[in-house]
Amino acid sequence: MKVAIVGAGWAGCAAAVEATRLGHHITVFEASRTAGGRARRVMASVAGLPVALDNGQHILIGAYAETLRLMKELGADESASFLRLPLAMQFPDGSGLKLPDWPAPLDAFAGILTAGGWSWADKLSLLKVALGWRLGGFACQPGQSVSDLCRGLTPGAMASLIEPLCVSALNTPAERASGQVFLRVMRDALFAQGGGSNLLLPRVDLNALLPDAALAWLAAHGGLPRLGVRVQSIAPAGAGWTVDGEAFDRVVLACPPNEAARLAQGSGLAGDALAGWIGQARGLRHEALTTVYLHASEARLRQPMLALPSSPAEPAQFVFDRGQLGGPAGLLAFVISASTGDGATLTRQVLAQAARQLGLIDLRPVQTIVEKRATFACTPGLQRPAARIAEGLLACGDYIAGPYPATLEGAVRSGLEAAAQLH
Numbered sequence: 001m002k003v004a005i006v007g008a009g010w011a012g013c014a015a016a017v018e019a020t021r022l023g024h025h026i027t028v029f030e031a032s033r034t035a036g037g038r039a040r041r042v043m044a045s046v047a048g049l050p051v052a053l054d055n056g057q058h059i060l061i062g063a064y065a066e067t068l069r070l071m072k073e074l075g076a077d078e079s080a081s082f083l084r085l086p087l088a089m090q091f092p093d094g095s096g097l098k099l100p101d102w103p104a105p106l107d108a109f110a111g112i113l114t115a116g117g118w119s120w121a122d123k124l125s126l127l128k129v130a131l132g133w134r135l136g137g138f139a140c141q142p143g144q145s146v147s148d149l150c151r152g153l154t155p156g157a158m159a160s161l162i163e164p165l166c167v168s169a170l171n172t173p174a175e176r177a178s179g180q181v182f183l184r185v186m187r188d189a190l191f192a193q194g195g196g197s198n199l200l201l202p203r204v205d206l207n208a209l210l211p212d213a214a215l216a217w218l219a220a221h222g223g224l225p226r227l228g229v230r231v232q233s234i235a236p237a238g239a240g241w242t243v244d245g246e247a248f249d250r251v252v253l254a255c256p257p258n259e260a261a262r263l264a265q266g267s268g269l270a271g272d273a274l275a276g277w278i279g280q281a282r283g284l285r286h287e288a289l290t291t292v293y294l295h296a297s298e299a300r301l302r303q304p305m306l307a308l309p310s311s312p313a314e315p316a317q318f319v320f321d322r323g324q325l326g327g328p329a330g331l332l333a334f335v336i337s338a339s340t341g342d343g344a345t346l347t348r349q350v351l352a353q354a355a356r357q358l359g360l361i362d363l364r365p366v367q368t369i370v371e372k373r374a375t376f377a378c379t380p381g382l383q384r385p386a387a388r389i390a391e392g393l394l395a396c397g398d399y400i401a402g403p404y405p406a407t408l409e410g411a412v413r414s415g416l417e418a419a420a421q422l423h
C-alpha cells in the first residue's frame with residue numbers, strides 16, 4: 001500500500017521503517033528540516049568549537065527492547081552508541097542506590113540493603129513497599145498516584161529514590177503521577193531480567209542514535225522522506241486518503257497530539273468516535289523539561305551521571321558529564337524534569353546549585369533549552385487516545401495508549417504498532 005506518515009520523530013521513524021519492511025511504499029512528511037522531533041540534536045559552540053547537544057538529555061534502560069532492536073536493525077553498534085551501566089541513582093556525596101551485577105530481583109534487594117546514606121528505616125520501608133508491589137503483580141487502582149502507592153515509605157526513601165525516579169521517568173511529580181504507569185516502570189527498571197534494569201547513557205547525540213539512520217535506511221529502501229513540509233490537510237477519498245491533495249491508501253499521523261487533532265478535525269469526517277479521539281488528544285496536559293548545559297574545561301563528575309538533591313530553588317534533579325559520554329571535557333548537562341519558570345532564572349539557579357552541591361564555581365552557561373511541551377502529564381486515570389482514529393487513518397506517538405510513560409520506547413513501540421495495523 002501507499003502510506004503517508006506525517007512526522008519524523010522517533011515514532012514516525014519507527015513506523016516508516018517497519019511499514020517499509022512489511023512491504024508498503026512510504027512517504028514521510030516532516031515539518032522541520034531535520035528528523036527527531038522532541039529527541040533531536042541541537043548544535044552549539046563550546047570554547048569556540050561546534051558541539052552537538054540534545055534538545056533534552058535522554059537515557060534508555062536495557063528493557064527498552066524495541067528501540068534497541070530497531071537501532072540494531074538500522075546498523076547501530078550498541079557499545080558505540082551507549083555506555084551501559086548497572087542501575088545507579090547516586091548523589092554527589094556517594095549516597096543512594098547502586099545495583100550489583102546480579103540476577104533480578106536479588107540485585108534490587110541487595111542494592112536497597114547496601115545503599116549508602118540510607119537509614120535502616122529507609123531501607124526496610126522500601127523493601128516492604130517493593131515486596132508489596134511485587135506480590136501485587138505491580139498493579140494498582142487507576143486513580144492512585146505515586147504518592148498514594150508510597151504511603152508506607154519514609155521521607156528519606158521518597159526523597160532519595162522514588163521522587164527522582166518518578167520525575168525522571170514520568171516527567172510528572174510523584175503527587176500527581178500515575179501509580180499504574182510508575183509500577184510498570186518499576187517492574188522494568190528494578191525487577192527486569194537480563195540487564196533490563198541497566199542504564200544506557202548515549203555517547204552520541206539523539207539524531208545519531210536513530211532518526212538519521214532511519215531516514216538514510218528509508219531513502220535506500222525506496223522511501224521518500226520529505227523534510228520541511230508541514231502538512232496542511234488530510235481528507236478521506238474513496239477507500240483511501242489524500243494528504244495536501246496527494247492520494248494515499250493509508251495515513252499515519254506521527255505528529256504531536258494537538259497537530260494530529262488539527263488534521264483529523266480538518267478532514268471533514270464526522271462522528272462520535274472521531275470527536276472522542278480529538279477530545280482525548282486535545283485534553284492531554286503537558287509538562288516542560290529544561291536542560292541547562294554548563295561548561296568549565298576542568299569540570300569532571302565522579303560518575304557520568306549523578307542524582308542531585310532538588311528543591312524549587314535548586315531545581316536540577318540529575319547532571320550528566322558529557323565529557324565522559326563522547327562530548328568535550330567539562331561539558332555538563334543539568335536536567336530539570338517537570339520544570340517551571342523561564343530559562344534565564346533556571347540557568348541562574350542551576351549555576352548556584354552546581355557551586356553549592358558539586359563545588360563547581362567556574363561553570364559558564366553554554367545553552368539552556370526549555371521544551372515547554374516535552375511530554376504529556378502522566379496523571380492517574382489518564383485516558384490516552386487509541387492508535388486508530390478512523391478507517392485508514394492511524395496515529396502513533398509517545399502519547400498513544402500504552403503501558404509506558406512518554407519515553408523513546410513508548411514512541412518507538414507505538415510506531416511499530418501503527419505499522420502492524422496497516423491493512
Ligand SMILES: O=c1ccn([C@@H]2O[C@H](COP(=O)(O)OP(=O)(O)O[C@H]3O[C@@H]([C@H](O)CO)[C@H](O)[C@H]3O)[C@@H](O)[C@H]2O)c(=O)[nH]1
Pocket residue numbers: 006007008009010011012029030031032035036037038039229230231254255256259374375396397398399405406407408411
Ligand atoms: O504539523 C506537523 C507537526 C509536527 N510535525 C513533526 O512531527 C514530529 C513529532 O515527533 P515528536 O514530537 O518527537 O513525537 P514522537 O512521539 O515521535 O516521539 C517523542 O517522544 C518523546 C519521548 O516522549 C521522550 O521525551 C521523544 O522525545 C520523541 O521521540 C516532529 O518531528 C514534528 O516536527 C510534523 O511533521 N507536522
